[in-house]
Amino acid sequence: MRHETRPSLRRAAVVVMLFAALALVASPSARAQQGDGSPATPVGVAEVGERETSQTVPVVGRLVARRAGVVAAKGTGAVEQMAVDVGDVVEAGDLLARLDTESVSLEVDLAAAEVEQREAALEEARSRLALARQELERLSDLRRSAAFSQARYDDKSEEATGLGHAVSVAQATLTIARARLSLAEVALRDAEIRAPYPGVVTERHTEVGAFVTKGAPVVALLNNRDLEVEADVPFDLVDGLTAGDSVDVVLDDDTRSVAVLRALVPAEDARTRTRPARLTLPDAAAAGHDLAAGQSVTLFLPEGPAETVVVVPKDAVISNPSGATVFVVTNGVAQPRPVTLGNAVGDAFTVEGGLRPGDVVVTRGNERLRPGQPVRATVPPSARGGDAGPQG
Known part of the structure; x- marks a missing residue:
């Protein structure tokens, strides 16, 4: 009996080892952990x-126009034409209104005629002066001649001096006339009120x-x-x-952009303890949006100095009743x-702890x-913890 028991035990052990090997081969996890590919x-x-x-703090701001106000009349007169209505879009230089120009046009014509008259008077004075100087030079050439008369020379010299003064007066009078013409032309031009x-x-x-x-309001332009x-x-x-800092902003249609701080005005409101700030929006923020003055904008202003923190992508976080969990990969195994x-x-x-x-x-x-x-x-990774991105 003893000789029959030992072969049976050996056969049983072989069977157990065979099943264990089959179980090991049938387990993909075990094969992967063993590195068999x-x-x-x-x-x-x-x-x-x-x-x-x-950290940032939301502050509600508004859009304002850098140039807006009343366009005033530069001249005086009756309104002859209103070229625009409320809501009209205009370009710089477009006609907004026109005053009556009849009297101003006559003043321009009168001033132009006076300029022509003064130019003729100046030309005449210059011609008389030139003749007097020519005669004075001829008399001077006769100084060594018996025909020379000192008295006549002195008279002609005095006459030339007087004609020289007359030319100066005529020149000044012409300058005044030209200035009057310019003023009349400006008044005529100012009768047209332009954007x-x-x-x-x-x-x-x-x-x-x-x-x-003059100075009366005509239209308001924004x-x-x-x-x-x-x-x-x-x-x-x-x-x-x-000044120059970049600030995240969100328009009221949830469009996100980045504005640049242009100025922080050093004038604090004693009641609200706030200071006005102006920020410039990039051109891309206005593209495709019908922005309007007074429209609300939310700014996210930094609450303190920047600090370096450990971050994990949101896609890696699994939320459950017991808290947040992530799977960390070590040597090809996720735990x-x-x-x-x-x-x-x-x-x-x-991340405040765990990673x-x-x-x-x-x-x-x-x-x-x-x-x-x-x-x-x-x-491909959905995010990189160290990449730059919007800050909140």
Whole structure:
């Protein structure tokens, strides 16, 4: 009996080893962990990185026109024509209104005739002076001759001097006449009231037939092509701003853009403890948008100095009742790890605990992973923890 038991034990041991080998071969996870080249789950991965960021505070501002106001009359007279109405779009130099030009046109004609008269008088005075100087030179040549008369020479010299003064007076009179002509021409030109800059007519202050004086309002004009952001900045945020800083802004249609701080006016409102700031919008922000003066804009102003934080892509985070978890890949194997998250920073979360820069996390396919599952990074990463992005 003893001799029959030993072969049976040996056969049983062989059977057990065979089943164990078959189980090992049948397990893909075991084969992958043993590095025999078995397939692993394809996933997208990203590296936990660092990002310079700062907390921001939303401040509501508004769009304002850099050039807007009343266009006034430069002359005096009755309104002969109103060339625009409220809502009309005009270019710089377009006609807005015209005053009666009948009397001003006559003044131009009168001044032009006076200029011609003064030019003729000047020409005559110059001719008489030239003749006197010519005669004086002839008499001077006779000094050594018996025909020379000192008295006649002195008379002609005095006459030439007087004619020289007459030329000077005629020249001055012509200058005055030309100035009067220029003033009349300016008055005629000012009878046409033109747009000083492009924009939209927002109000008409006068009508045809009304009499306006110099400086009276004619129309109100707003340049809606040159808008900027105006905001009242709380005093405790002023120290974090410098002219030239870039500030994230959101229009009321949720369009996001970046404005540049043009000026921070050093005039604080004692009641609200705020200071006015002006920011310039890029041309691309206005493209395709019907922007208007007074439109609301939300600015995200830095609450303090920028700091470097550890960030993990949002796609890597799995939320569950017990907290946030990410799958960290080490040596081709994904293991879940609980993490403590902070604020959102663009396409990532700040990390307060559980991860370090350089850790590789799964960003795609992490919903179907199991602890200890082999993975391979074949899907392009959805984000990089260290990439720059919108800051919040």
